[in-house]
Amino acid sequence: MKRGLYRGRAVVLNSLDYGESDRILTFCTLEHGKLRGIAKGARRSRKRFVGNLDPLSHIDLIFFHNDGSDLVRVEDAKLADAFAPLKADIESLADSCYLLELTSEMTREGQSLPAVYHLLVEFLKMLEAKSIGQEALRFFEIRLLAITGYLPHLGGCVSCREKTDGQRIYFSSERGGLVCRRCSSGLIGLIPLSPGTAGLLSMAARLDGEKLKRLKPGQAFLDESERLLYDFIKFQIGKELKTRRFMIKLKSAWA
Ligand SMILES: [Zn+2]
Structure with missing residues (x-):
């Protein structure tokens, strides 16, 4: 994957609290296979992600991939289906x-x-x-x-x-x-x-x-x-x- 902003469908496979306010997530995506990402402030700004990043959520994901990083940065997650x-x-x-x-x-x-x-x-x-x-x-x-x-x-x-x-x-x-x-x-x-x-x-x-x-x-x-x-x-x-x-x-x- 080249450095840049991406968007696509994903299912949240796993979600772990990280530090004071972040979450580390694992996604199964349509275009990019399994992805791991970090959602900065996901536990503080409840409004921004609400329950969209809970395991099982089917979402429209926008993320930024930076060369040399194992984790993509989650920019936005809109719920397609919460199941x-x-x-x-x-x-x-x-x-x-x-x-x-x-x-x-x-x-x-x-x-x-x-x-x-x-x-x-x-x-x-x-x-x-x-x-x-x-x-x-x-x-x-x-x-x-x-x-x-x-x-x-x-x-x-x-x-x-x-x-x-x-x-x-x-x-x-x-x-x-x-x-x-x-x-x-x-x-x-x-x-x-x-x-x-x-x-x-x-x-x-x-x-x-x-x-x-x-x-x-x-x-x-x-x-x-x-x-x-x-x-x-x-x-x-x-x-x-x-x-x-x-x-x-x-x-x-x-x-
Ligand atoms: Zn035999």
């Missing part, structure tokens, strides 16, 4: 914040990926409209992995490349895909998987939100894909997401 219904319900909020954190962890600054921005906005809208069920998070995960180039190998055994149709299969995060029974011996950390779940994940990785909404996976898919994707994502980013721990606590408290 207020998502913020009003604790479970929806937890789910949405998980999407924000995952997006932030799976993308690098300076890497322009408009598809990630579109995916995030599309899923936040579906969560807001409640037009998709519990499978939303799994579909988001697999789509995000596909877009960012981390999709595991789901079309046959990752070791011998044989088709795995109908036979007992496993998933290995370390190997990055499905492993057939023959190739599984001696491997640790394998996750047993039904061929149906593998097939549906492989298909979901290529579909847009409209088509994903029409898939109605059963409980076996939800359980298996959650375990698999949790394990694989943790392996890829090297840690557990904070929002996921929160989500689990929340759901177990209410179960």
